[in-house]
Amino acid sequence: MTEKIKIMIVDDHDMVRKGLKAYLSTEENIEIVGEASSGNQAVRSFESLRPEVILMDLIMEDGNGIEATKQILAKAPLMKVIILTSFYDDEQVFPAIEAGAMSYLLKTASSEEIIQAIHKAHRGKTVIDGKVAQKLVAGLRKSPQPFDQLTAREKEVLRLIADGKNNAEIAATLFIGIKTVKTHVSSIFSKLDVADRTQAAVYAYQNHLFTK
Amino acid sequence: MTEKIKIMIVDDHDMVRKGLKAYLSTEENIEIVGEASSGNQAVRSFESLRPEVILMDLIMEDGNGIEATKQILAKAPLMKVIILTSFYDDEQVFPAIEAGAMSYLLKTASSEEIIQAIHKAHRGKTVIDGKVAQKLVAGLRKSPQPFDQLTAREKEVLRLIADGKNNAEIAATLFIGIKTVKTHVSSIFSKLDVADRTQAAVYAYQNHLFTK
DNA sequence: GGTTCACTCAGACTTGGGACGGAGTAAAAA
DNA sequence: TTTTTACTCCGTCCCAAGTCTGAGTGAACC
Numbered sequence: 051m052t053e054k055i056k057i058m059i060v061d062d063h064d065m066v067r068k069g070l071k072a073y074l075s076t077e078e079n080i081e082i083v084g085e086a087s088s089g090n091q092a093v094r095s096f097e098s099l100r101p102e103v104i105l106m107d108l109i110m111e112d113g114n115g116i117e118a119t120k121q122i123l124a125k126a127p128l129m130k131v132i133i134l135t136s137f138y139d140d141e142q143v144f145p146a147i148e149a150g151a152m153s154y155l156l157k158t159a160s161s162e163e164i165i166q167a168i169h170k171a172h173r174g175k176t177v178i179d180g181k182v183a184q185k186l187v188a189g190l191r192k193s194p195q196p197f198d199q200l201t202a203r204e205k206e207v208l209r210l211i212a213d214g215k216n217n218a219e220i221a222a223t224l225f226i227g228i229k230t231v232k233t234h235v236s237s238i239f240s241k242l243d244v245a246d247r248t249q250a251a252v253y254a255y256q257n258h259l260f261t262k
Numbered sequence: 263m264t265e266k267i268k269i270m271i272v273d274d275h276d277m278v279r280k281g282l283k284a285y286l287s288t289e290e291n292i293e294i295v296g297e298a299s300s301g302n303q304a305v306r307s308f309e310s311l312r313p314e315v316i317l318m319d320l321i322m323e324d325g326n327g328i329e330a331t332k333q334i335l336a337k338a339p340l341m342k343v344i345i346l347t348s349f350y351d352d353e354q355v356f357p358a359i360e361a362g363a364m365s366y367l368l369k370t371a372s373s374e375e376i377i378q379a380i381h382k383a384h385r386g387k388t389v390i391d392g393k394v395a396q397k398l399v400a401g402l403r404k405s406p407q408p409f410d411q412l413t414a415r416e417k418e419v420l421r422l423i424a425d426g427k428n429n430a431e432i433a434a435t436l437f438i439g440i441k442t443v444k445t446h447v448s449s450i451f452s453k454l455d456v457a458d459r460t461q462a463a464v465y466a467y468q469n470h471l472f473t474k
Numbered sequence: 475g476g477t478t479c480a481c482t483c484a485g486a487c488t489t490g491g492g493a494c495g496g497a498g499t500a501a502a503a504a
Numbered sequence: 505t506t507t508t509t510a511c512t513c514c515g516t517c518c519c520a521a522g523t524c525t526g527a528g529t530g531a532a533c534c
Contacts, residue, residue, distance in 0.1 A: 063348070063369045065376075069281025109348075111370070136275070136321075136348065157275045158323070164277075201510055216463035218492070229513050236492065246491075246520090247424035249458045255467035354503060429521070440520095441483050448522065458490090458521075475534100483512080484528075490521080504506070 054081040055172050058101035059222040060092040060118065061134070062110040063087075066157070070105065074162040080168060089113030093121045096129075103171050105164075106151070108135040108142055116142075119149040130171040134164070143182055153177040199241045207234040211247050266293040266385050270313035273346070274322040274332065278369070285373040301325030304442065305333045310342075317376075318363070320354055322346040328354075329430075331361040337374060339470050342383040348378070351414040355394055365389040409471060411453045419462040423459050424466040 057080060059067050067085050074080050084099035086092035089106075090113035094102065102121065108115040119131050132153040133146045146154060152171045155164060156179045159242055178186065191247040200208065203224075210220045217235065221228045235247065244250050269292060271279050279297050285291050296419035297306035301318075302325035303454065308316065316334065320327040331343050345358045346364040358366060364383045367376060368391045379389040412420065415436075423434045429447065433440045447459065456462050466472055 061279075063281075064277060064372055065281035065285055065369060066275075067281070068284040068373075069275075069277035069279070072280040073277055095526090097312040137437075157277060160276055161280075183445050203511065211460065212464065214456065214458075216458070216460075226511085227513055230511075232492070236494090237507075239492080244426070246426075246428070248423065248428075248463050251460050251463050252424065252426040255464075415481065438481085439483055442481075443484090444522065445482075448524095451522085478531100480529100480531085483514075483527080485525090488521100489523100491519090492520105492533095493517085494515105496515090500510090500511080500514080502507100502509080 054079055055103060055168060056081050056083045056098055056101045057103045057105060057168060058083060058092070058096060059085040060087075060089065060110075060115065061105070061107040062109070062112075066107070066138075070164075071088060073164060074168075076161075077165055080165065089115055089118030092118050096122055098126065101129075102249065103130045103132060103168050105132050105168075106135050108133060108137065116145050116149045119146070119151055125149040130174070132167055132171050134159075143185055147186075152167065155179050156181065156183050156230050171232045198240060204234050204238050206242070208238050208242075208254060209260050210249045211235070211238075212260055214251070265289055267315060267316060267380060268293050268313045269380060270295060270304070270308060270311055270319050271297040271318075272301065272322075272327065273319040274324075274448050275298045275319070278319070282376075282447045285376060286380075288373075289377055293379065301327055301330030301454065304330050309337065312343075315342045315344060315380050316381075317344050317346050320345060320349065324443055326345045328357045328361045331358065331363055335362040341428065342386070344379055344383050344389075346371075355397055359398075365392050367391050368393065409454070412450060416446075416450050416453070419443065420450050420454075420462060420466060421472050423447070423450075424463045424472055426463070 057074070059070050059082065061067050061070070063086070065131065069089075071082060074082060083101050084095060086095055088110050092104070092106070093113070093173070106115045106119060115133065119133075130152045131150065132155060132159060133151045134155050135142065136157045143154060153167050153176055153179065157166055159179065161231055170177050206224065207220060210223060215223065217228050217231045221231045224231070238250055242250060242253050244253055245262065267287070271282050271294060273279050273282070276299070279299075284293060285292060295313050296307060298307055299312050299472060300322050304316070304318070305325070318327045318331060327347070328347065331345075334341055342364045342368060343362065345363045346367050346369060347354065348369045350454065355366060365379050365388050367379055367389065371379075371391065418436065419432060427435065429440050429443045434441045436443070450462055451457065454462060454465050456465055
């Protein structure tokens with residue numbers, strides 16, 4: 051008989067925590083040693099709870115899961131963090147992996163999948179949901195992003211274009227001449243393969259470049 | 263002693279359903295008569311399950327909650343539907359209310375809140391989460407939306423502007439003259455209070471006008 | 475019958491946008 | 505040291521963009 055795997059649940063939805071407990075209570079080899087309703091709370095309490103595996107939601111009110119994952123791994127590099135979220139968009143997946151998450155599951159996962167993932171994470175193995183994996187490879191494929199070709203200055207100019215500013219306003223904002231602005235603007239157009247400033251702004255929005 | 267309130271749970275997350283069951287199983291006056299993992303499945307099965315109150319998630323793979331709510335209320339106008347979701351953005355709240363939902367709760371709600379909402383819904387009373395209510399009144403306040411001032415034709419033109427098309431392309435697309443396009447474009451500018459087509463495109467994206 | 479409104483188009487006009495070519499400086503890479 | 509790259513700026517030229525005024529049509533409304 052092996053030791054029980056000690057896990058911690060981090061999710062701001064009370065009912066998700068309850069649901070997970072209902073899931074995992076049927077498992078003999080798993081023991082829930084604690085839970086947290088926010089990322090910050092998890093960071094504060096994981097050391098005293100001493101879990102081996104953490105089930106972490108991403109979107110939470112007080113301290114998101116990615117930041118919490120980073121901070122936890124900074125203090126406990128061997129901790130296994132399983133991301134358990136409702137979303138599988140690129141903006142979430144990449145930072146989560148970068149932050150050091152061991153696995154990435156969707157909340158649509160069945161109890162068996164989650165239990166399997168916990169066991170695998172405990173043994174140091176990664177589990178990525180199929181849909182998430184698709185996004186992942188798709189994201190890697192599109193790597194030659196035209197936007198990255200822009201220089202720092204050109205990115206500033208593009209941002210101002212996407213704000214709807216004209217060349218004179220951009221020049222005033224950046225304390226440079228209008229002619230210089232035009233040079234940057236033209237360079238942006240050729241790099242992004244667009245015809246005018248409106249298309250450049252459209253490019254910026256459709257690629258979510260400046261979504262703050 | 264009153265009769266038990268018959269409820270149905272609609273959510274594509276297995277664990278949320280489990281969590282809700284764990285919540286509600288402690289309540290004497292509530293009985294779970296069925297569940298569904300998608301909107302379409304809910305529409306197909308609610309008639310045979312005969313619930314009095316339905317707890318409905320909004321975002322689901324197969325048939326979203328708003329569409330399901332509409333279809334259910336078309337067949338059973340007295341059904342009480344409680345929306346139970348993770349989000350509280352305008353694009354979700356308004357259509358849900360329009361669709362006829364009785365209450366709107368967030369998944370961060372506690373078990374007491376949910377149980378209370380079920381009882382109130384059963385008695386025909388509405389419960390709106392505080393944050394959702396804020397969005398709601400904020401949404402009503404901003405009612406004079408410039409975009410709605412646009413005519414049908416002007417909206418078409420604005421969409422093409424937001425696609426990055428120039429006046430000649432717009433004219434060709436709509437089979438009208440360039441002069442006519444210019445008329446529409448100028449009218450759009452004055453109604454949206456913007457200076458040029460780039461700002462109009464920015465307006466469209468920042469207000470999520472054409473997010474398909 | 476008259477009024478309003480959306481849609482269409484025209485001519486005349488001004489201006490900002492953008493292309494093209496040229497050029498200087500400073501810093502980093504080779 | 506030479507080369508490359510990013511950033512800056514100038515002048516010229518052309519055209520699309522946008523304003524303004526005016527006007528005709530058909531549908532809807534009263």
